[in-house]
Amino acid sequence: MERSQKYQEAFLSAYDAYADMVFRLCYSKTGNREEARDMTQETFVRVWQRLEKEEPAIENLKAFLFTVARNLIKDYYKKKKPVLAHDLPEGILEQVPGHPVSFGASVEYELAVKALTRLPDVYREAVALHLIEGFSVQEVAALLGERPNTISVRIKRALAKLRMELNIETP
Amino acid sequence: MISLHDLFKRIYDTTSLTREERSLMRAYLETLVKTAPLSSSSIPSPFHSFFSSVRMYNAVAVLLVVVSLGATSFIAEGALPGDTLYALKTGVSERIERAAAFSKEKKARVDIKHIEERLREVELLAVLENTDTRTIEEITADIEARVEETYEKVHELAGEGDVEAADTISSGVASVLSAHRDILEAQGQSAARGEQLLALSKALATQSRAQVQGTEDTAARIAHAREARIVAARKAFADALEEETLRDDVRTELTEEQAKIEVLYNEVTTLLTQERYGEANEIYEHLERRIYLAQALLTSVVYIAEKTNKEAIIQFGKASAHTTTAVAKQAEPESASTSFALDGAALMRMSAPAGDVVAPSASIGNPVLRFIIIDVEMGP
Numbered sequence: 001m002e003r004s005q006k007y008q009e010a011f012l013s014a015y016d017a018y019a020d021m022v023f024r025l026c027y028s029k030t031g032n033r034e035e036a037r038d039m040t041q042e043t044f045v046r047v048w049q050r051l052e053k054e055e056p057a058i059e060n061l062k063a064f065l066f067t068v069a070r071n072l073i074k075d076y077y078k079k080k081k082p083v084l085a086h087d088l089p090e091g092i093l094e095q096v097p098g099h100p101v102s103f104g105a106s107v108e109y110e111l112a113v114k115a116l117t118r119l120p121d122v123y124r125e126a127v128a129l130h131l132i133e134g135f136s137v138q139e140v141a142a143l144l145g146e147r148p149n150t151i152s153v154r155i156k157r158a159l160a161k162l163r164m165e166l167n168i169e170t171p
Numbered sequence: 172m173i174s175l176h177d178l179f180k181r182i183y184d185t186t187s188l189t190r191e192e193r194s195l196m197r198a199y200l201e202t203l204v205k206t207a208p209l210s211s212s213s214i215p216s217p218f219h220s221f222f223s224s225v226r227m228y229n230a231v232a233v234l235l236v237v238v239s240l241g242a243t244s245f246i247a248e249g250a251l252p253g254d255t256l257y258a259l260k261t262g263v264s265e266r267i268e269r270a271a272a273f274s275k276e277k278k279a280r281v282d283i284k285h286i287e288e289r290l291r292e293v294e295l296l297a298v299l300e301n302t303d304t305r306t307i308e309e310i311t312a313d314i315e316a317r318v319e320e321t322y323e324k325v326h327e328l329a330g331e332g333d334v335e336a337a338d339t340i341s342s343g344v345a346s347v348l349s350a351h352r353d354i355l356e357a358q359g360q361s362a363a364r365g366e367q368l369l370a371l372s373k374a375l376a377t378q379s380r381a382q383v384q385g386t387e388d389t390a391a392r393i394a395h396a397r398e399a400r401i402v403a404a405r406k407a408f409a410d411a412l413e414e415e416t417l418r419d420d421v422r423t424e425l426t427e428e429q430a431k432i433e434v435l436y437n438e439v440t441t442l443l444t445q446e447r448y449g450e451a452n453e454i455y456e457h458l459e460r461r462i463y464l465a466q467a468l469l470t471s472v473v474y475i476a477e478k479t480n481k482e483a484i485i486q487f488g489k490a491s492a493h494t495t496t497a498v499a500k501q502a503e504p505e506s507a508s509t510s511f512a513l514d515g516a517a518l519m520r521m522s523a524p525a526g527d528v529v530a531p532s533a534s535i536g537n538p539v540l541r542f543i544i545i546d547v548e549m550g551p
Contacts, residue, residue, distance in 0.1 A: 008204045015200055020187040027186055034274040037188065041196050041271060048204060112178045131179045162175060 007051055014061045015044055021062075021133050022069050028117075028128060029073045039076065043069040066129075066143055115165040123158035126151050192273075199271040276336040279324040282317050283343045289314045290351040293371065307367050315374065318344060329389035337389060338396045345456045348375045390448035397455045398443065404462045405436060411466065415473050428465045432458065 022043050027036035046068050047061070116124060129140045130151070137155070141148040188196070265285055272281045289310050296307060321344050329337035355372035412425055435458045442451040 011204055012197070012201065015197060019193060019196065023188050024182070024186045037192055037196075037273040038277055040188070041199065041273075044196070044200055045203060048200070112175075113182065116178070116182075127179075131175075132183050159175060162178075166175075 010061065011044075011048055011051060014047075014065065018062055018065055019044070022065055024132065025066065025069050025128070026073060028124075030076060035076065039069065039072050042072055046072075063139065063143055112162075112166055115162055118165075119158055119161060123154050123161070126154040127158045127162075130155055195270050199268070275324050275328055276333070276340065279321050279328075279340040280343065282321045282324075283340070283347055286314055286317045286321070286344070287347045287351070289317070290347070290355075293368070294351070294354060307371075311367075311371050311374070314371075318348070326389050329392050334392045334396050338393045341393055341452075342397075342456065342459070346460065349456065349460075352376050387448065390452055391446070394443060394448040394451045394455065397452070397459070401436070401439075401455060401459055401462070404459065404466070405432065408432070408462055408466045408469070411469055415469065417469075417472070421472055425465065425469055428461075432462055432465065435461070 019040060023036055023040045026039040027033065030036050030039070043065060047065055050064075116127075119127070125144065126140055129135045129143065130137060135143065137148050137151050141151045144151070269278060269281045269285075272278045293307055293310050321340065325337045325341045328340065352372045352375045355368045355375070409429065412429060417425070435454055439451050439454045439458060442454070
């Protein structure tokens with residue numbers, strides 16, 4: 001019973017810590033807030049079900065959440081592909097009623113986000129995980145099943161591409 | 172000039188769940204982890220006594236296809252009006268469940284699930300011969316309100332161009348209503364609350380009809396979406412019927428069913444060309460179910476003919492589950508099993524050794540217990 005208690009606590013604190021990460025991941029892939037919310041919730045439900053059944057090491061929860069979310073996204077695309085493949089750029093800028101907006105939706109920002117969403121999937125994923133979600137290069141590599149070197153190259157190329165598109169000088 | 176660092180930081184800061192979303196989701200997950208703890212298998216099954224009363228011997232196998240209740244097994248789920256836990260069920264669990272479904276489609280799905288839950292309660296109350304009239308009336312009112320709300324969502328979804336979702340929801344409601352209408356009608360003949368049950372059954376029929384007709388525009392969109400699906404299902408059944416080796420009388424029976432399906436199909440095609448979409452949809456509901464059931468029957472008969480005893484049961488279970496899934500894709504997953512009440516008597520007749528007279532005693536679809544029960548006479 002004590003162990004069960006421990007798992008509950010770990011699970012709920014994982015929710016507190018990573019709900020937004022999962023949400024961002026789903027949102028960036030679907031461009032649809034409602035879907036992303038549902039997917040986020042489903043991710044946590046599935047992770048809990050796995051915890052119940054298999055009790056994997058709790059330290060891996062973040063990576064585990066990511067993997068589950070990614071599988072859900074894959075399923076989503078299998079189902080919806082023809083409709084949503086190019087919906088992304090608009091979706092990500094969608095204003096949310098009731099959401100605390102901390103920035104003016106500047107033209108610059110919009111352009112930057114658009115440039116980001118135009119990156120090839122593998123580049124965007126690597127950049128998002130490393131620079132937005134704060135996974136280390138090693139972690140990103142493990143999550144995506146690639147070599148760390150490949151990931152570094154992807155991140156470098158993605159950044160170069162972004163800088164070029166946005167006319168930002170290399171620091 | 173925006174720097175990349177700013178860009179990533181802004182995305183990080185601004186793409187997140189709202190506070191309300193976060194707390195709703197958290198409440199839902201908390202309920203999930205607390206009511207289905209790691210030791211969830213120790214929660215006593217409300218169906219325990221039923222199991223022990225079933226006799227599993229005498230060459231009669233009882234096959235139970237357990238309806239999946241979804242991700243969570245709430246302790247309160249089996250509660251009935253009047254029970255202490257009932258308030259928890261309708262007041263807390265269901266509300267959270269509904270609030271946690273964000274999209275219109277998901278909300279509608281949850282609503283359908285709850286409508287079905289209410290209908291099961293009515294049926295169970297009737298079996299228990301509960302004599303509190305008010306309760307059934309209250310539940311009836313609840314059902315009607317929910318159904319109406321769900322229709323509204325169908326129209327909204329169709330209006331927004333999401334025909335697939337509108338159709339899914341529409342089929343979901345209709346299959347739940349029609350399945351329970353039949354059950355209620357059957358119960359109404361004998362149960363203590365006969366009149367009330369019949370009245371509810373009638374109300375469901377009316378509501379289900381009003382719904383498939385819908386507004387002109389919704390009806391047209393839905394009819395077209397269904398057309399493609401029906402064509403595919405019809406062909407699959409025809410192919411299977413042609414391919415499988417069947418006893419002559421079974422083939423004759425299934426071919427007759429196929430002919431009936433074709434008649435309905437032609438009827439609906441005519442309606443479509445005349446742009447009478449509401450009527451077409453009404454037939455589509457019925458037709459689709461009929462095709463899937465015929466297909467399920469065929470698959471099951473073939474399995475049983477090929478296998479013996481235990482293996483046959485397992486295979487048949489899989490076949491049913493498979494077909495249930497097929498039906499579920501068309502309708503609401505949680506309710507599919509109820510609408511999928513396979514004709515146990517027909518299955519017995521078709522699977523029995525040729526020439527044997529089978530008593531029409533197959534106990535069929537006891538929806539109250541959420542099982543589909545089929546007695547299959549096995550082997551020599």
